[in-house]
Amino acid sequence: MFEFIGERIRQILFASWQHFSLVAQCLILATVIAVVIAALVYRNKSLSSLANGVSAIGLTIPSFAAIGLLIAPFGFGVTPAVIVVSFFAALPIIRNAIVGLAGISPSVVESARGIGMSRMRTLATVELPMAWPVILSGIRVSAQMVMGVAAIAAYALGPGLGGFIFSGLSRLGGAKAFDSVLVGVIGVVILAFILDLILLGIGRLTTPRGIRV
Amino acid sequence: MSESSDAITGASILLDVVTKQYPGQIKPAVGGLTLEIPAGSIVMFVGPSGCGKTTTLKMINRLIEPTGGKIVINGEDVTKMDGDTLRRRIGYVIQAGGLFPHMTVAANIAIVPKMLGWKKDKIAARVDELLELVSLDPAIYRDRYPKELSGGQQQRVGVARALAADPPVLLMDEPFGAVDPITRQRLQDELLNIQSEVQKTIVMVTHDFDEAVKLGDWIAVFDEGAQLVQYDSPERVLANPANEFVENFIGSGAGLKQLTLTRVNEVDLMDTITALPGELASDVLSRLQGDGSSYAVVLDKRRRPIRRLTRRQLSRLQLIDDTVDESMPLVSDQSTLNDALDTMLVSSSETAVVTGRRDVFRGLINVQTIMEAISQANAASADGSDAPVGLNSGAIPALSVEDAVAAEPRSAEDPHSAEEPR
Numbered sequence: 001m002f003e004f005i006g007e008r009i010r011q012i013l014f015a016s017w018q019h020f021s022l023v024a025q026c027l028i029l030a031t032v033i034a035v036v037i038a039a040l041v042y043r044n045k046s047l048s049s050l051a052n053g054v055s056a057i058g059l060t061i062p063s064f065a066a067i068g069l070l071i072a073p074f075g076f077g078v079t080p081a082v083i084v085v086s087f088f089a090a091l092p093i094i095r096n097a098i099v100g101l102a103g104i105s106p107s108v109v110e111s112a113r114g115i116g117m118s119r120m121r122t123l124a125t126v127e128l129p130m131a132w133p134v135i136l137s138g139i140r141v142s143a144q145m146v147m148g149v150a151a152i153a154a155y156a157l158g159p160g161l162g163g164f165i166f167s168g169l170s171r172l173g174g175a176k177a178f179d180s181v182l183v184g185v186i187g188v189v190i191l192a193f194i195l196d197l198i199l200l201g202i203g204r205l206t207t208p209r210g211i212r213v
Numbered sequence: 214m215s216e217s218s219d220a221i222t223g224a225s226i227l228l229d230v231v232t233k234q235y236p237g238q239i240k241p242a243v244g245g246l247t248l249e250i251p252a253g254s255i256v257m258f259v260g261p262s263g264c265g266k267t268t269t270l271k272m273i274n275r276l277i278e279p280t281g282g283k284i285v286i287n288g289e290d291v292t293k294m295d296g297d298t299l300r301r302r303i304g305y306v307i308q309a310g311g312l313f314p315h316m317t318v319a320a321n322i323a324i325v326p327k328m329l330g331w332k333k334d335k336i337a338a339r340v341d342e343l344l345e346l347v348s349l350d351p352a353i354y355r356d357r358y359p360k361e362l363s364g365g366q367q368q369r370v371g372v373a374r375a376l377a378a379d380p381p382v383l384l385m386d387e388p389f390g391a392v393d394p395i396t397r398q399r400l401q402d403e404l405l406n407i408q409s410e411v412q413k414t415i416v417m418v419t420h421d422f423d424e425a426v427k428l429g430d431w432i433a434v435f436d437e438g439a440q441l442v443q444y445d446s447p448e449r450v451l452a453n454p455a456n457e458f459v460e461n462f463i464g465s466g467a468g469l470k471q472l473t474l475t476r477v478n479e480v481d482l483m484d485t486i487t488a489l490p491g492e493l494a495s496d497v498l499s500r501l502q503g504d505g506s507s508y509a510v511v512l513d514k515r516r517r518p519i520r521r522l523t524r525r526q527l528s529r530l531q532l533i534d535d536t537v538d539e540s541m542p543l544v545s546d547q548s549t550l551n552d553a554l555d556t557m558l559v560s561s562s563e564t565a566v567v568t569g570r571r572d573v574f575r576g577l578i579n580v581q582t583i584m585e586a587i588s589q590a591n592a593a594s595a596d597g598s599d600a601p602v603g604l605n606s607g608a609i610p611a612l613s614v615e616d617a618v619a620a621e622p623r624s625a626e627d628p629h630s631a632e633e634p635r
Contacts, residue, residue, distance in 0.1 A: 107311050111305065111307050111309060114304075114305035116328060129315045130314065130315055
């Protein structure tokens with residue numbers, strides 16, 4: 001095991017960084033997409049339940065199947081990996097963003113409009129900041145989930161630690177195959193832990209004292 | 214503290230046959246309402262819930278867009294201008310202040326000046342000025358968050374935020390509905406004190422008739438569909454209710470009306486000996502005996518009363534300290550005699566301490582003064598020639614103020630014929 005790590009330390013660190021970077025960038029992309037979608041639908045009850053329904057169904061799609069299907073139109077490599085990871089990352093964030101935005105007391109929004117804030121300004125300076133803690137908890141759930149999804153992206157030859165898992169699994173019983181899988185899995189868990197700590201820190205820094213619980 | 218000029222900074226408002234018709238409803242929520250709101254006065258909209266008074270209020274700043282008619286503020290037709298620009302020029306206060314929980318008190322107050330592009334130091338100075346105006350110490354409250362304030366304090370900040378950019382008009386939607394009765398009385402008194410300094414045009418919605426009588430220069434009583442049933446001064450609404458609906462709405466016994474109509478500053482207050490913390494109790498006692506009064510009132514640096522002392526209490530003291538007596542019966546000079554009597558009854562005291570602008574000590578009031586005031590003031594209802602215009606076009610003309618109808622050249626229009634742009 002340690003021998004395996006020692007021999008490939010540079011390779012492992014590089015793959016870990018790639019994995020982390022893939023997840024982080026997809027999370028940012030997913031957050032933007034999810035917040036935009038939530039902002040478009042949260043005022044309307046039926047649109048909101050539609051978005052929630054799509055999100056629920058989306059989460060039941062096996063990620064392995066999703067990436068397999070995307071190989072056909074997009075080929076191997078980074079593109080299908082980014083699409084799949086961002087897609088799965090966006091789903092929990094959409095739900096939380098809708099809940100967060102819809103949960104803001106109408107009187108707060110009314111007073112924002114009443115003192116002359118436009119719809120956009122109200123959304124940007126009042127509603128989103130107030131919904132932010134809820135959105136961020138959605139991002140944290142997403143981050144944990146897509147760490148695993150990103151590993152599967154290696155099936156389409158995407159970047160990251162998934163490569164160790166797949167190559168190990170494909171020659172299971174062979175020399176150091178088990179070590180390879182183990183390195184991939186443990187690496188993903190450690191990265192997930194680190195990312196969660198970072199998100200926790202971001203939450204501390206970006207949540208105003210007035211709405212901290 | 215400062216006696217600012219009594220110049221009216223408010224603007225007149227005219228609702229000109231304003232209609233709100235919601236799609237899919239047969240009866241309009243507001244049907245052809247014409248209402249004149251004089252500059253610098255407080256106009257109270259009262260009526261049962263669902264009568265359209267809040268809809269009417271929100272059409273003034275176009276939070277609800279009217280489907281017909283014109284809204285004219287200070288001679289300018291604002292019906293077609295950009296709604297957000299309009300609302301930045303009109304203060305808006307709702308129940309519990311509607312503060313933004315993620316912003317500090319200062320940030321909340323600074324919103325409108327910021328949108329209007331004021332300089333940073335001007336905004337900071339304005340925030341402190343407004344906090345002083347609503348009796349909150351800027352050093353203590355500036356950086357607090359709304360959840361760290363009591364309901365009454367949140368409401369005060371809400372008023373400060375609405376006044377931030379010095380708008381000529383202030384709209385208030387049941388602002389004191391969510392606070393306890395004692396806090397409400399205080400906030401009402403404070404609003405009157407603030408109004409005597411700023412002289413805005415204030416339109417307030419309430420369902421509490423006593424509040425309307427206490428605060429209003431004019432009261433507009435609405436029935437369903439924003440039918441204006443009576444629009445007149447509190448005295449005359451009480452003395453001559455336009456019809457049975459208004460009579461029922463007024464409710465309470467006629468005998469006690471004078472208590473709600475007369476304010477503490479309209480009766481003679483008693484002077485008394487005042488003292489500052491740090492004085493010798495024996496000095497104060499000898500002055501008190503020379504004066505013949507029964508209480509000495511201890512004031513703080515800003516001449517706000519903090520406690521009152523009887524002769525017996527004084528004789529037991531060495532030095533007057535700065536202890537604050539929270540249970541001291543305290544009324545504002547803007548309070549009604551009803552409030553004052555109430556305060557005395559609650560604290561089982563025959564006298565109450567009266568404060569004026571910014572809580573500065575004014576004098577004492579006692580039960581005898583109140584009783585005399587009631588027996589004296591009986592024929593208070595004057596003639597109605599100066600009432601502002603208010604009527605529903607084509608709707609129950611018998612219920613409108615007669616001479617107001619005569620002064621209004623507009624022919625009755627059918628509210629249902631109003632065009633619907635949407």
